[in-house]
Amino acid sequence: MNVSEIIKPENQVFCKTKLMTDATLSYCPGCGHGTAHNLTMEVIDEMGIVADTIGVAPVGCSVLAYDFMNIDMTQAAHGRAPAVATAISRLWPNKYVFTYQGDGDLAAIGTAETIHACNRGENIVVIFVNNGIYGMTGGQMAPTTLSGMPTSTSPYGRDVKTMGSPIKMTELVANLPGVYFATRHAVHTHKHARKAKKAIQKAFENTRLKKGVSFVEIVSNCNSGWKMTPLESNQWMVDNMFPYYPLGDIKVDGVLK
Amino acid sequence: MAKVNGAIVVDIETCKGCDLCVPVCAENVISMSTEVNRKGYHYAYMSNPEACNGCTNCAVVCPDRAITVYRVKVAG
Numbered sequence: 395m396n397v398s399e400i401i402k403p404e405n406q407v408f409c410k411t412k413l414m415t416d417a418t419l420s421y422c423p424g425c426g427h428g429t430a431h432n433l434t435m436e437v438i439d440e441m442g443i444v445a446d447t448i449g450v451a452p453v454g455c456s457v458l459a460y461d462f463m464n465i466d467m468t469q470a471a472h473g474r475a476p477a478v479a480t481a482i483s484r485l486w487p488n489k490y491v492f493t494y495q496g497d498g499d500l501a502a503i504g505t506a507e508t509i510h511a512c513n514r515g516e517n518i519v520v521i522f523v524n525n526g527i528y529g530m531t532g533g534q535m536a537p538t539t540l541s542g543m544p545t546s547t548s549p550y551g552r553d554v555k556t557m558g559s560p561i562k563m564t565e566l567v568a569n570l571p572g573v574y575f576a577t578r579h580a581v582h583t584h585k586h587a588r589k590a591k592k593a594i595q596k597a598f599e600n601t602r603l604k605k606g607v608s609f610v611e612i613v614s615n616c617n618s619g620w621k622m623t624p625l626e627s628n629q630w631m632v633d634n635m636f637p638y639y640p641l642g643d644i645k646v647d648g649v650l651k
Numbered sequence: 652m653a654k655v656n657g658a659i660v661v662d663i664e665t666c667k668g669c670d671l672c673v674p675v676c677a678e679n680v681i682s683m684s685t686e687v688n689r690k691g692y693h694y695a696y697m698s699n700p701e702a703c704n705g706c707t708n709c710a711v712v713c714p715d716r717a718i719t720v721y722r723v724k725v726a727g
Contacts, residue, residue, distance in 0.1 A: 395725055397700050400658040405723045408707040410716035419715055423692065424669030428714025584675050584708035624669040 411439045415464045420455075424624025426614030427456055429581040430523055433591045434494070435463055441598060447490040448482050450475040452499035455530040456523070459494050473504020476511035479518045490601045492519035497538040498528040501563045505537075508567065515572025515606035519597040522563060522609065525616035526635060533619035537561045540638055545619070560638060564611040568645040574605040576645040580613045582628040586641070593643075605648070613639050657705020657722045661695050665717040668692035672709035672718065678702040681709055 413435035421427045438447050444465055451459040453472035460467035470478040475493035483491040500508050500522050511518065527545055528534040535545040535552055538560050542551040552560075568576035575597060579590035590612055597608035613635050617627035643651055659680070666688065672695050673681050682698035695718070697703060705722025 395656045395723070397658045397697070400656055400705075400721045400723050401660060402721065405721040406719065407705055407722045408710040408718075408720040410719070414716065418665065421714065423667035423714075424671055425714055428716070429712065432714075432716050582671070582712070584711045587711050624671055625674065628671070 411436045413439045413444060413464045415462055417461050419462055420458055422616075422618045424615065424617050424627070425455075425529075426525070426581045426612060427523060429587055430494075430521065430590070430612050430614065431456075431459065431462055433581065433587060434492070434521060434594055435465070437591060437595045437598060438465065438490075441595065443490050443598065443602075446488065447492070448486070450479045450482070450491070450493040452493065452495040452504075454496040454499045454528075456494055456496060457530070473499050473502070474507050475499065475504065476516070476518065476520065477507045479520075480511050480514070480516045483517050487517070487604075490519070490598055491517070492521060492598075492601075494521045495523070496529070497522070497524045497526065497563075498531075498536050501537045501561055508563070509570070512567040512573050512607045512609065513570045515570075515574075517601055517604050517606060519594075519601055519608045520610070521594065521597075522611045523614050524563070524611055524639065525614045525619070526560070527616050527619040529616045529619045533616070533621075538563070540634060543634075562639065564609060564644055567607070567609055568650060571648075573607045573609055573645060574648050575600050575608040575643075576611075577609070577643045578611040578613060578639060578641050580631070580636075580641055582615065582631065611639075613641070654725050655704045655722060656725055657703040657720060658700060659697055659703060659705075659709060660719045660721070661697075662717040662719075663688050663694045664690070665715050666692060666694035667715055667717075668694055669714065671712050671714070675708045675712050677706070677708070678704060
């Protein structure tokens with residue numbers, strides 16, 4: 395069958411969601427942020443909740459998320475997205491409120507806001523993209539940087555004796571009673587991306603049921619920060635990030651796994 | 652049994668040439684072009700269009716959603 399016979403509007407099975415704007419994503423080629431953005435918007439589109447959803451963008455690589463996500467969004471000071479989301483969800487209790495944060499935002503400067511929002515059990519979704527580095531500012535060491543991992547501020551690798559161990563935020567917040575759902579996923583292959591999308595959908599369904607915080611971590615690559623090609627960085631992520639940050643559900647329906 | 656034929660359309664100017672779509676294609680349909688787009692990226696294209704079955708794996712993994720997928724069932 396000729397390709398031109400297949401490429402017809404009635405045969406279309408997948409295209410970019412209309413909830414992503416036409417703006418070119420500012421992310422590096424192969425960055426997991428783009429997939430995470432698109433999966434989130436696809437879930438909101440498929441659930442038909444676009445009119446009731448409010449997003450909070452962080453500071454970091456995804457600071458311009460409001461330019462790419464074609465929904466109601468605001469932008470918070472560095473690390474304060476969960477606090478801003480708290481205010482929004484309390485003022486509009488029937489809205490779906492989510493934050494989209496990186497590890498420098500959520501696990502470093504915003505640790506207090508994250509932990510206390512989770513402890514209060516605010517009815518929000520937190521999407522946490524963990525690439526183990528400060529990507530936007532030039533690849534500095536983040537709290538999530540792996541032991542021995544070289545970065546621009548730890549050129550000989552992270553020394554856990556002086557710099558502490560990488561922080562597992564999802565396991566940490568899963569122990570708080572306000573967190574109803576905590577899970578860790580990746581988006582580097584189609585299988586992982588589809589699983590991540592289901593987890594994001596479950597998170598928004600928890601918001602509908604007013605269950606508290608749903609915390610979805612997405613382990614991602616940072617090929618520019620790690621100084622690798624996109625495919626090399628994904629392989630490095632599989633070999634090094636996944637053993638320390640194992641994928642899977644950590645808390646489901648308020649019960650630790 | 653019905654056979655499935657697929658095809659992809661790559662938005663050449665959106666593609667950043669990251670290669671992620673190439674290994675996820677079980678049918679080895681996609682290759683990276685030797686030509687570049689206006690930003691200088693080698694964009695993805697269907698080098699083996701007959702094998703495409705429209706599984707959407709490439710589109711799901713594309714960070715920039717540069718790929719649109721079409722699929723049609725044919726009797727045979």
